[in-house]
Amino acid sequence: MQNEPLAFRMRPRTIDEVVGQQDVIGPHTALYKMIQNGHxxxxxxxxxxxxxxxxxxHAIAGTSKLPFIALNATTSGKKDVEDVVKESRMTGxxxxxxxxxxxxxxxxxxxxxxxxxxxxxxxxxxxTENxxxxxxxxxxxxxxEIKQLKRLTHDDIVNLLNTALTDPKRGLGNLKIRISPAQVERxxxxxxGDARKALTMLESIIIASDEIDDTFIVEDQMVEQMIKRVGVFGDKKxxxxxxxxxxxxxxxxxxxxxxxMYYLAHLLENGDLTAVTRRLLVMAYEDIGLANPEVGGHVxxxxxxxxxxxxxxxRIPLAQAVAEMCLSEKSNSAYRAIDAAISAINKGETGDIPMHLRDTHYAGSAELGHGGYRYPHDTPLGSFGGWVDQDYLPKEVRKAEYYKPVIAGAEKKYAGIYEKLKSFRKNKK
Known part of the structure; x- marks a missing residue:
């Protein structure tokens, strides 16, 4: 085994050796052609x-033949940057x-x-951040150029692993290794889709495998142990x-x-329950809403x-909550209504609170003109409860309509009531 890690040794030396990312730096891309032309x-x-x-x-540096300096912003200081500047003055x-x-x-x-x-x-x-x-x-x-790279495909990783297994100079091709295509696929x-983890895992598996007659024998059990140990779910936050x-x-x-379920599994493997449960609660009210009001309590x-x-x-109660939300009727009407109201207020679409809605629980309120509110519970309306025809919005925005019902699930009933009450008001105006 060589001293440098396999992942380090297998880095591409030119852009033609880059595995995957063909949409970013493949031969048909503008970036590839610019680099080949010296720009x-x-x-x-x-x-x-x-x-x-x-x-x-590293591949771009190898292709361009430019002097190459690598720094990490978490550990580099101003002097490191000044050294780069000095180098540029010397080399052009x-x-x-x-x-x-x-x-x-x-x-x-x-x-x-x-x-x-x-x-x-x-x-x-x-x-790694946006x-x-x-x-x-x-x-x-x-x-x-701002290039978003994609996770490598399964085939990309398989090709990379097979290259590492057969390359005698940079990879493991100088070793006798008994590893099946199925184990490489696993x-x-x-x-x-993480190339560094794949190469690191392959190297670790070979090192940990039994060597018999100068041949490393890879067992399925060893592959599974390494997969569990390495983890594949990324960093929190x-x-x-x-x-x-x-x-x-x-x-x-x-x-x-x-x-x-796929995305919930990834999130739970990260172990941040607080972030997951907070998002699920928001979803229950933002996306299910009035179509199935009981979901909020269930979640x-x-x-x-x-x-x-x-x-x-x-994972068990959270999986149940996610499944219920997926299969529930959905409405975002309440969420859109509050956002519409907030937007209108921020645009200055406001007015004075009607006098009959203002506080009357203090001496002198009548002198200010407060009062005249009619108590809806005193006027029954069929099986609905109580309702009276009076204005609640300021007169300047009396015709505003922020809520637009979605005809789904339980909200079908609410939508019918909403439209009926609107018709009563129109008939009495």
Whole structure:
């Protein structure tokens, strides 16, 4: 075994060796053609860990033959940046790869940005966070390309693993290894599109396997143990975590139980119950709403049970809540109504509270003109309860209508009542 990790040794040396990301840097892309023609633009590479950001930077450096400097924004100081600037003055141009670029501070920016703007430094920044949220505008404005990388496909990972197994110089091709195609496929399945984890897992499996007659014998049991140990679900509170929350809500809203369970499983493997239960409660009222008002109580109970149980048992009530929301009738009418009212108020569509609705629980209120309110409970209306025809909105916005019912589930009944009461008011005006 060599001293450098397999994942490090197998980094692509040129852009033609990049595995996956063909939509970003494949031979048909503008970026590939620019690099081949000697023009390297400053760029931001955004995506989850292990999908090729660092590898692409090294491949671009290998293709361009530019002096290459790699820094990490979490550990680099102003002096490191000044050293890059000095290097650019000596060589004419350098390629700087800056990992975790969203952590770049102002002093580092001030030292570096003019040289990026002049072209003396080609900046390739990598981040796991959404650059439009977490990367400073000054950096973004100087990066002509912002590329979102995708998780590698199963076939991409299989090809990478097979290359590592057969490459005698950089990979494991100089070793005798008995590993089946099915085991390679399982490793690819178990690393969830993360190339670094896949190569690290492959190397760990080989090292941990029994060596018989100079041959490493890979057993299925060892593969499964390593998959469980490594974990494949990403970091808490990063952009990927919030993308999972978003995907869960949109899958529930779209009534896809299987997709919702998939994203719920990922979220629970991250272990952040608080974030998951908070999102589920919002969904119960935002997306199910008046179509099935009982769901709100059911989801609250499931979330409380999950908090008391803790993981892994918490998955049981939460799965039930998610399944119920997926299969329930849905309405966002109440949510849209409050947003419409807030928007109208912010636009200045307001007026004075009618006098008959103002507080009368103090001496002198009558002198201010308060009063005249009619108590609806004193006027029964069929089986509805009580209702009287009086204005509640300010006269300036009397015709405003924020609520628009959705004809679904229990809200069909509420919609009928709403329209009936509107007709009573029209008939009496």
């Amino acid at each position: 390297i633009p400053s760029m931001l590479l955004y995506g989850e860990p292990g999908i090729g950001k660092t590898s692409i930077a 141009k350098v390629l700087l790869f800056l990992d975790e670029i969203h952590r770049f501070n102002k002093l580092q920016q001030d030292a570096l940005l003019p040289h990026v703007e002049s072209g003396a430094i080609v900046l390739i920044g990598a981040t 650059p439009f949220h977490d990367v400073n505008p000054a950096i973004r404005s100087r990066c002509g 490793i690819a399945d178990g690393t969830n 990063g952009s990927h975590f919030f993308n999972l929350l978003s995907a869960l809500q949109k899958s529930v809203r779209g009534s896809d139980v299987n997709a919702a 609250l109970a499931a979330c409380q049970a999950a908090d008391r149980l803790g993981l892994p048992e918490a």
